[in-house]
Amino acid sequence: MSLNLKTSVLKVDQPLELKSGKVLKRYELAxxxxxxxxxxRDNAVLIxxxxxxxxxxxxxxxxxxxxxxxxxxxxxxxxxxxxxxFVVSLNNLGGCHGSTGPKSINPETNKIYGSDFPIVTVEDxxxxxxxxxxxxxxxxxxxxIGGSLGGMQAFQWTLQFPDKVEKCIIIAAAPKLTAxxxxxxxxxxxxxxxxxxxxxGHYLEKNVIPNQGLALARMLGHITYLSDDSMKExxxxxxxxxxLNFNFDVEFQIESYLRYQGEKFGNSFDANTYLLMTxxxxxxxxxxxxxxxxxxxLSKTCSKYLIISFTSDWRFPPSRSKEIMKLLxxxxxxxxxxxxxxxxxxxxxxxxNEDYFEIMRNFISGDNNGV
Numbered sequence: 001m002s003l004n005l006k007t008s009v010l011k012v013d014q015p016l017e018l019k020s021g022k023v024l025k026r027y028e029l030a031x032x033x034x035x036x037x038x039x040x041r042d043n044a045v046l047i048x049x050x051x052x053x054x055x056x057x058x059x060x061x062x063x064x065x066x067x068x069x070x071x072x073x074x075x076x077x078x079x080x081x082x083x084x085x086f087v088v089s090l091n092n093l094g095g096c097h098g099s100t101g102p103k104s105i106n107p108e109t110n111k112i113y114g115s116d117f118p119i120v121t122v123e124d125x126x127x128x129x130x131x132x133x134x135x136x137x138x139x140x141x142x143x144x145i146g147g148s149l150g151g152m153q154a155f156q157w158t159l160q161f162p163d164k165v166e167k168c169i170i171i172a173a174a175p176k177l178t179a180x181x182x183x184x185x186x187x188x189x190x191x192x193x194x195x196x197x198x199x200x201g202h203y204l205e206k207n208v209i210p211n212q213g214l215a216l217a218r219m220l221g222h223i224t225y226l227s228d229d230s231m232k233e234x235x236x237x238x239x240x241x242x243x244l245n246f247n248f249d250v251e252f253q254i255e256s257y258l259r260y261q262g263e264k265f266g267n268s269f270d271a272n273t274y275l276l277m278t279x280x281x282x283x284x285x286x287x288x289x290x291x292x293x294x295x296x297x298l299s300k301t302c303s304k305y306l307i308i309s310f311t312s313d314w315r316f317p318p319s320r321s322k323e324i325m326k327l328l329x330x331x332x333x334x335x336x337x338x339x340x341x342x343x344x345x346x347x348x349x350x351x352x353n354e355d356y357f358e359i360m361r362n363f364i365s366g367d368n369n370g371v
Contacts, residue, residue, distance in 0.1 A: 007030070008031055008032070008033070009028050009098060010028065010135050012027050012028070012128070012131050014026075014131070016124070018120060018121070018124045019120075019121045019124055020118055020121075022118040024093075024118070026107070027100035027128065028104075029090050029091065029099050029100075029128060029131070029132055030095075030098025030099045031055050032055045032057065032058075032059075032088075032090075033088050034057075034058050034059065034074060034075070035082035035083070035084070035086045037136070037137075037138075042139075042140065042142060043084060043085050043086050044086045044088060044136070044140075044141055045080060045085045045086065045141065045143045045144075045145060046088050046133075046141050046143070047087060047089040047090075047146065048125075048144065048146030048149075048150035048154050048157075049090075049091070049092065049150050050146070050149045050150045051148065051221075051274075051281065052265070053150065054091045054095060054097035054098075055090050055091040055097060055098065055099075056069065056089070057069055057074055057087075057089035058073075058075055058082075058087070058089070059071065069350065072352050074087055079357050079361040079364060079365075080145070080364060084365075085142065085364075090129065092125050092128075093120050094120045094280075096269060096270035096272075096273040101113070101117060101270070101276070102114055102115065102117040102273055102276065103270050103272075111205070112202075112205060113272075114202040114204060114205065114272060115201020115275075116201075117276070119276060120276060120280060121280055121283050121284070122149075122153055122280055122283075123156060123160065123289070125280070126153060126160050126161070129157075130160075130161060130164075139164070140163075140164050140165070141157070141165050141166065142166050143165075143166065143168070143169060144157045144158070144165050144167075144168050145169040145171070146169075146170070146173075147171035147173070147349035148171070148346065148349065149284075150171075150173075151169075151171050151173030152170075152173050152174070152281075152284050154168050154170050154173075155168065155175075155286070155324065156284075158301045158303045159286055159290065159294070159298070159301070160297075162297055162298075162300040162301035163300065163301075163302060165302075165303045166303065166304070167304045167305070167306070167363070168303045168304070168305050168306070169305075169306045169308070169363065170308070170321070171307075171349045172309060172310060172316050172346055172348070173307075173316055173321065173324070174316045174321070174323070174324070175320070175323050175324050175327065176285040176286075176288070177282055177284065178320075184220065184221070185282055187220060188217035188220050188274070189217070189274075189275050191213045191214075191216040192210055192216075192275060193213065193275075194213060195210035195213030195214070195271075197209060197210040197211070198213065198271075201271075201272050210271045211263070211266035213271065214265065214271045215263055215266040216262065218261060218262045218265035218266070218269075219258045219259070222261050223258070224315045225345055225346040225347045226344075226346075227312035227314065227343055227344065227346075230344055231254060233343065235252070235254040235257065236253075237252060298328070298331040298333060299331065301333070303333070304333075304334040304335070304336075305328055305335040305336065306335075306336045306359075306363045307321050307325050307335065307336070307337045307338070308321070308338050308339075308356065308359065308360075309339050310340050310342045310344065310346075310349065310356075311341050311342060312342055312344060312348065314345065315345070315346040316346060318339045321339075322337070325337045336363065338359050340355050340356045340359070342356070
């Protein structure tokens with residue numbers, strides 16, 4: 001079956017009370033679906049994206065050759081097989097690819113939200129995603145899957161709606177950020193907010209964009225997503241030219257690569273959204289949030305879990321995934337764990353890897369009901 005690419009927008013008129021105490025009176029969620037929802041409506045899969053992701057997880061648009069960010073994983077005959085599964089991928093609330101966020105118009109002022117858009121948390125995302133679930137007539141997700149920040153959302157789903165997730169796949173994630181990870185996020189935010197075009201987050205009203213700061217933030221983030229081995233293998237100390245120039249222009253290929261990634265990101269992503277997403281990461285701490293209620297919530301979940309980590313991921317190393325695994329085992333949950341040998345760093349969850357894909361395929365394929 002060919003990939004059935006659909007792009008839609010859900011308009012929600014019901015108020016959403018955020019964890020911060022603020023309320024969005026109405027909002028929109030941009031999403032795509034792949035595959036076909038079967039007659040019993042029990043083959044639905046939710047894809048949760050990471051920090052810079054969006055709803056375009058698979059396939060290609062008619063006039064664009066660039067595939068979705070997880071196209072190697074989702075599609076006909078792929079580990080998340082759209083011949084059998086109905087896959088839903090959305091742009092998180094606060095995003096900049098069609099869902100209500102800082103680039104949207106604030107109905108109370110008729111101006112662009114900018115930095116006035118409220119901070120949203122993983123808990124808020126799950127609540128908004130449940131509205132999309134209801135609108136699609138899905139009573140229970142067959143799988144909720146995500147990598148990095150997406151994996152945290154997947155885990156949160158099983159805590160907030162313990163009876164609505166059959167299986168949960170958490171990839172390259174952690175139960176909360178370390179101080180070091182929070183520090184990386186703060187440096188990235190400061191790079192953006194120190195940009196001369198920042199204008200306290202209302203740069204769009206001035207018809208400018210803080211591209212320099214956003215590019216620096218992306219360069220910093222990209223370094224943490226790679227591993228030393230992957231950078232050594234791809235770039236080493238190779239020069240752009242055959243000799244040193246003894247100046248501060250680009251000389252090494254890794255410098256050229258990082259600058260290119262930063263500039264490209266600055267032209268495609270919203271700075272306010274970047275700040276929001278990093279704060280959502282910082283705030284994620286379900287063990288603290290739920291406190292004594294966490295074990296009760298886990299006792300109610302019917303989910304089976306697959307947790308995957310990668311050996312070279314130093315941003316969310318295997319030890320962090322094992323923390324989630326141990327918590328689930330302590331609560332007598334059905335959990336499988338796999339540590340994948342990879343040199344790809346944190347970004348390994350987006351890369352092709354035979355062992356990784358086989359584990360995903362085996363965990364998923366045994367439960368396909370067909371369409």
